Amino acid sequence: MKAVVITEPGGPEVLAYQDVPVPEPADGEVLLEVAATAVNRADLLQRAGNYAPPPGASETLGLECSGRIAALGAGVTGWQVGDEVCALLTGGGYAEQVAVPAAQLMHVPSGVDLVTAAALPEVSCTVWSMVFDRAPAADLAPGEAFLVHGGSSGIGTMAIQLAYARGARVFTTAGSAAKLQACRDFGADVAINYRESDFADVIRAETNGAGVDVILDTIGARYLEGNVASLATGGRMVVIGMQGGAVGQLNLGALMTRRASIYAATLRARPLEQKALIVAGTEASVWPLIEAGQVRPVVHEVLPMAEAAEAHRIIEDSSHIGKVLLSAR
Numbered sequence: 496m497k498a499v500v501i502t503e504p505g506g507p508e509v510l511a512y513q514d515v516p517v518p519e520p521a522d523g524e525v526l527l528e529v530a531a532t533a534v535n536r537a538d539l540l541q542r543a544g545n546y547a548p549p550p551g552a553s554e555t556l557g558l559e560c561s562g563r564i565a566a567l568g569a570g571v572t573g574w575q576v577g578d579e580v581c582a583l584l585t586g587g588g589y590a591e592q593v594a595v596p597a598a599q600l601m602h603v604p605s606g607v608d609l610v611t612a613a614a615l616p617e618v619s620c621t622v623w624s625m626v627f628d629r630a631p632a633a634d635l636a637p638g639e640a641f642l643v644h645g646g647s648s649g650i651g652t653m654a655i656q657l658a659y660a661r662g663a664r665v666f667t668t669a670g671s672a673a674k675l676q677a678c679r680d681f682g683a684d685v686a687i688n689y690r691e692s693d694f695a696d697v698i699r700a701e702t703n704g705a706g707v708d709v710i711l712d713t714i715g716a717r718y719l720e721g722n723v724a725s726l727a728t729g730g731r732m733v734v735i736g737m738q739g740g741a742v743g744q745l746n747l748g749a750l751m752t753r754r755a756s757i758y759a760a761t762l763r764a765r766p767l768e769q770k771a772l773i774v775a776g777t778e779a780s781v782w783p784l785i786e787a788g789q790v791r792p793v794v795h796e797v798l799p800m801a802e803a804a805e806a807h808r809i810i811e812d813s814s815h816i817g818k819v820l821l822s823a824r
């Protein structure tokens with residue numbers, strides 16, 4: 496089979512589409528014939544040599560995919576060869592075939608085509624498990640105010656739609672007029688141009704000083720002070736990205752007076768048992784909203800897998816809204 500290979504750590508040009516061995520499904524795994532995978536920002540870090548896969552994971556890029564089951568490993572029940580699925584992966588999605596634990600498979604929501612389904616697993620599972628699941632996740636409630644940074648990103652487009660569907664008041668940040676408008680179209684009540692305004696000032700004014708109940712942060716250190724200042728009493732902040740650095744100064748006094756909490760987590764490194772719960776919870780909570788047309792996968796572009804380098808350039812330039820997919824055939 497063919498797969499996208501990192502020939503050496505570096506820029507998009509180090510990606511090559513080459514022949515590699517077909518993976519063997521282990522006990523409890525299935526072999527998928529990949530229809531499409533999606534590019535995640537973490538893939539860019541891994542390509543550059545700055546994000547090693549967890550121990551035991553495939554060295555091949557790709558944290559999610561859609562496809563058909565081609566073979567069942569020992570002990571797999573509830574799935575058949577030929578079933579159309581999408582899957583949360585720990586790696587290996589940029590390939591014609593991938594082995595994945597059956598516990599990380601999800602049905603394709605009705606009304607979503609197989610290639611488009613590759614846009615769903617990573618953003619749905621991340622946003623559901625960090626924002627909507629119970630504590631230590633943020634457990635966003637109807638009527639609460641919610642802020643997500645980078646509203647036009649893969650994560651942002653899903654977070655805005657799910658928070659809107661939950662009945663939250665949605666705040667977001669983005670860096671251009673077109674992206675701000677897209678965020679409003681997805682359901683954001685207040686879209687802030689982070690290049691022109693201090694988001695914390697806008698939130699203070701828009702909430703009459705009360706702040707927001709939940710923040711989904713992908714920026715890290717650069718926004719730590721503004722995020723904490725924007726939290727309401729009882730506020731919960733979940734940090735899932737560090738695009739603005741990992742090390743900042745935390746004003747514990749500001750956190751204490753608000754009785755607020757900060758939780759930080761990744762999805763990829765979690766044990767299989769936790770991923771299985773997240774996948775099941777996401778399918779139970781998010782898929783009905785997709786099937787009812789309240790939430791939709793947002794696809795910026797679909798490129799052939801052989802053009803993975805170009806897909807990485809699109810994400811690096813941040814010229815996309817939603818997800819960039821790579822189709823296997």
Ligand SMILES: NC(=O)c1ccc[n+]([C@@H]2O[C@H](COP(=O)([O-])OP(=O)(O)OC[C@H]3O[C@@H](n4cnc5c(N)ncnc54)[C@H](OP(=O)(O)O)[C@@H]3O)[C@@H](O)[C@H]2O)c1
Binds near residue numbers: 537644650737738
């Ligand atoms: N912890 C986890 O398990 C997990 C899982 C998935 C993703 N993530 C993280 O979540 C983040 C988003 O992932 P993605 O794949 O959705 O990324 P993406 O589509 O590449 O989007 C990145 C976004 O960040 C925005 N951004 C950059 N600088 C900003 C700033 N100063 N203020 C506000 N927004 C800013 C960009 O907005 P503009 O284009 O408008 O500048 C863009 O929308 C990444 O950091 C990723 O690593 C974490």
